[in-house]
Amino acid sequence: MGSIIRPEATLEERWEARTGPVLLTGTHALVRLPMLRQEMDAAEGFRTGGFISGYRGSPLGAFDRELARQAERLRAHDVVFQPGLNEDLAATAIWGSQQVHLTPGARLDGVFGIWYGKGPGVDRSGDVLRHANSAGSAPLGGVLALAGDDPSSKSSTITSACEYAFMDLEIPMLDPADVGEVLEYGLKGIALSRYAGTWVGMKCVADTMDATMTVMLDPALYATREPQGMPSPPDGVHIRATDTPMLQEERLRHVKLPRANAFARTNGIDRMVLDSADARFGIAVRGKAFTVLRQALAEAGISEDFARAQGLRIWKVGLAWPLDADAARAFAEGLEEILVIEDRRSFVEWQLRDALFHMDRRPRITGKRDEAGRPLLSDLSELDSAAILRALFARLPQAFRTNAMLARMAALQALAEGDQAPVHGRDPYFCPGCPHNTSTRVPEGSRALAGIGCHYLARFMNRDTDFFCQMGGEGSAWIGQEHFTSQEHIFANMGDGTYAHSGSLSVRFAVASKANITFKILVNSAVAMTGGQTPEGEIDVPHIAAQLHGEGVGRIEIVSDDPDRHRGHPLIPATVGFHHRSRLDAVQKELRAVKGVTAIIYDQECATERRRKRKRDLAPRANRRIAINPRICEDCGDCSRASNCLAVEPIETPFGRKRRIDQSACNQDFSCVEGFCPSFVSLIGAEPARPSAITLPPLPPEPSLPAIQGEAWNLLIAGVGGQGVSSMAAILAQAAHLEGRPVRTLDFLGLAQKGGGVYAQLRIGPVGAAADQLSGARIAAGEADLLLAADMVVAHGRTARPLLGPARSTAIVNADLSPTAQFVKDTETRYEDGAMLQSLRAACHDALTIPALSRVERDLGDAIYLNPFMLGFAWQRGLVPLSAEAILRAIELNGAAVERNKNAFALGRIAATETPEAPRGPETLDEMIARFTEDLKAYQSSRYARRYQDFVARIRAAEAAAMPGDERLTRAVARQLYRLMAYKDEYEVARLHSLPEWRSILTQGFTGTQRIEMHLAPPIMTKLNPDTGLPVKQEFGPWMLKAMGFLRHGKILRGTWLDPFARTTERREERALPGEYRAGLEALLPRLSPETHGAICDWAEAAAGIKGFGHVKARNLAATRARMADIAKGISA
DSSP, rough: OOOOOTTTOTTTHHHHSSEEEEEEEHHHHHHHHHHHHHHHHTTTOOOEEEEEEEEOOOOOHHHHHHHTTTTHHHHHHEEEEESSHHHHHHEEEEEHTTGGOOOOOOOOSSSEEEEEHHHEHHHHTHHHHHHHHHHOOTOOOOOOEEEEEOOTTSSSOOOOOOHHHHHHOOEEEEOOSSSSHHHHHHHHHHHHHHHHHHHEEEEEOOOHOOOOOOOOOOHHOOOOOOOSSSOOTOSSSSOOOSSHHHHHHHHIIIIHHHHHHHHHHHTTTSSSEETTTOEEEEEEEEEHHHHHHHHHHHTTTHHHHHHHHEEEEEESSSEESOOOOHHHHHHHOOEEEEEESSSSOOOOHHHHHHHHHTOOOOEEESOOOOOOOOSSSSSSSOHHHHHHHHHHHSSSSSOOOOOOHHHHHHHHHHHHHHHHSSOOOOOOOOOOTTTTTHHHOTTOOOOOOEEESSSGGGGTTTTSEEEEOOOTTHHHHHHTTTTGSSSOOEEEEEEEHEEEIIIIHHHHHHHHHHEEEEEEEEESSSGGGGBOOSSSSSHHHHHHHHHHHHHOEEEEEEEEEESSSSSTTTOOTTOOEEEEEGGHHHHHHHHHHHSSSEEEEEOOHHHHHHHHHHHSSSSSSEEEEEEEEEOOOOOHHHHHHHHTTTTEEEETTTTTEEEOOOOOOOOOOGGGGGEEEEEEEEEEEEOOOSOOOOOOOOOOOOOOOOOOOOOEEEEOOOOOOESOHHHHHHHHHHHHHHTTTOOEEEOSSSSSGGOOOOEEEEEEETTTTOOSOOOOSSTTTTSSSEEEEHHHHHTSTTTTTGOOTTTEEEEHHHHHHHHOHHHHHOOOOOOHHHHHHHHHHHHHSSSEEEHHHHHHHHHSGGGGHHHEEEEEEHHHHOOOOOOOHHHHHHHHHOEEEEEHHHHHHHHHHHHSSSOOOOOOOOOHHHHHHHHHHHHHHHOOOHHHHHHHHHHHHHHHHHHHHSSSTOHHHHHHHHHHHHEEEEEEEOHHHHHHHHOHHHHHHHHHHHHHHOOEEEEEEOOOTTTEEETTOOOOOOEEHHHHHHHHHGGGGGGGTTSTTTOOTSSSSSHHHHHHHHHHHHHHHHGGGGGGGGGTTTHHHHHHHHGGOSSSSHHHHHHHHHHHHHHHHHHHHHHHH
């Protein structure tokens, strides 16, 4: 099998293996946990089952999805998974699972419970958690409460940490350091819960949930034993049918919590991981900070033997609360100083101080601050290895200052000095085709409130949606405002998942308060922000309409992309109105004038989920594609205004910047067609053309693979949500596993589904190395060996660039840029790719760019293959320490589009050996003028084109006299005068739609086209929108395209008395504009000098703002005239 030493490895071993190394994510560990617990109970002769319930949220967003996938396996283990309607009701159900043995008819010896919730879910569930923990657990039950913390607020509206919540609830809390400990602590946590009679909390963060590592399954490690000599009350410590609050509190505080400490002590949950016979300096550390500490010590060259010789002792705390005071005192014995390392607020630190207070010789304790009160370790966000190393440098005795530590400190200083702010950012945004692109708009003069869900992002889209609230409180803030403001009404956005979770109570509160508010219930049939789960409960449109009516909502309107979808449903009250989404603005204006509570149910399926269903043949495929004729497009941005869509992206052409539809990203929402522009065509029945078969040339010879220096080869993958970054990381991790290498990965998902940056860090160890050789999953600052960047914006940003080092890192970067949120918000945005690349090159010893996206789309027909293509490129360059055999086998095990992914890898290898094409030089001024002249001949006539040529020649001569060697003014006039003279009237639109090159694009770029439809607003046939008074585009069948073949010849009538279109205001304005532009230049030319050259160029270039069609062009023309007048006034002054 060559380099593969684990040929038997499969993806199923994560569920089936009993011993040995397996590749697990934190989510996999949590799902495997109840199966192992049941098996361990069965081995001891007990018949137990499990009950799991909770509510999703990062970093536990994938937990319920994986539970659902493994439903059959769970069922075989008597484990029931019931997603909660919300966190506190789920916790109540878990509480009920501990009462089974107290009720008649119990089928099992006990039921263990697993509750899960994000940090805010812990907060909102405090009441039931306190009650249930006070009541206790069952003898053969036990409860593990999983708290998903987001300490850096990467995908949350607020930072979260569960430690103080669990402490206040008096729930013992475990803090695992890695994926292996997630499994170990989870199993031991349930055993602890049974022994102590309490619930047990476990902290879950991205570093343990979104991480993958090689885990050595060891049944002996998971086995537990009960402490000896612990007193137990006569009536035991477990839940009972009748109890009193005071007895519960006494039992919990004086009996159960001490038993929790004893259990942890007996079963190795707190561990002295390093000790010295003459220890003088101690480090107490908990959770994932332990893995970061290990990395910091490795970077400093402090080995275990060296640390032991210098008197270092390290205590790893697993039970973070209540801290074992006896173990703490044993740890502190003989120490002069203890440094406490933990993320965010001090928690173990003050518990340690309390535990050591009465010691005769107390060591000095430092952590968040030193002994003088100066800041030492941050109490904000998470600690990285650089922060810990700086603290070690400040506090460890002088003998620990190795050459490696000094060198690393100098390197960190150099990295800090070389830091650069990003040129552009990639902020999260609505997905292409997202219903919220439309649904979150509000009428002019109104404002809206946001809440939790995808619609939260409207806060950053200039949509008068500035404030938000916690989940379930949507709209309630208005009740505290309306009495004290002159504003009379507000809109409140609420997702259907939130409505089911708890948001319906906000509606009830508003009705009770008689508030003037319109709730917009956004029904997209998915909890899209956390992974696309189906909302629990009956929350489809008919049920919501009926519920709102029953709650007393005064007026209810349904707005949809298909208003007839629910028309006539028996549950929908007869008073409910139905409207197409194009009427949203008008409906909102009507409702804001209605007193009391009103509601809009905005009904449109989540675009991303619909896309997934279509790929799996679970939903009908779209029967049309949209294309933009770039020659007609004016880059006015009205299509982006109408759609708010990232799939409408800029494209540079010889005729300037235009728009195109990214067919790989497009989710067929079609809102972009509503932009007032005749460039759009619908291709009915079409799909983007994809090569049916790929004939690969011979592959190049295999390269020498890089040798791993130190403990790991560090590989960073950076891209955008939807590009398959996490999937690529999983494939590489599996390849490393196949080769018998230890591997650790960490995904940084953030708001991945929303077009934000996505990152995956991989650390790959040598063949045969121990699974625990890799100290942590995170790549330290400046320590990446390879950056594989599918997106340049993300690559040079705040997350990826700090991991690059000039002495170590190579970057392979896709040079093709995808639009960011900024482009949608400001269509004049221009990307400085040169500056971004310069930033990357300054951070690396080598940075290679390749137009990977365009090549992948050309050769494979879909951008989803971008990452395997780039992996192949990097592998062929000798930058990936894994064999091609293992990578290809991992692609096979992954099972998704296997042949295409293999081909993408092969094409990337081939591209790596090709000589890049020499970049084409910029178009000369003569070439530009000649090209525009030829096009004007086709537009009208040779005489018309000569007038253009002659005037540009005059400008050129004047500029050469005033500014020898400078062409800026001539180029500006050549381009802008051409645009004004070649205005796109009906004849020109017909000509451009008839061009052979455009027809070729449609033929070669798409397959299966049954007919072509056009979207136009001909002046003699245009209808006006009754709500806005603006013209509305209409669909025209194939006959219109044929008609254009004839209409293009009507150019001979252009501007004459026979021209049927010449009398409109728009056409008269367009005919006058070239003369107005020439006259303006004639007036400025006498003032042309070196001093005025720049300003006159600005005036000439400003005409670029005259673009668009109809009312859009009129608006832009007015703004541009005003700007040009201001520039001219400055020149004349």
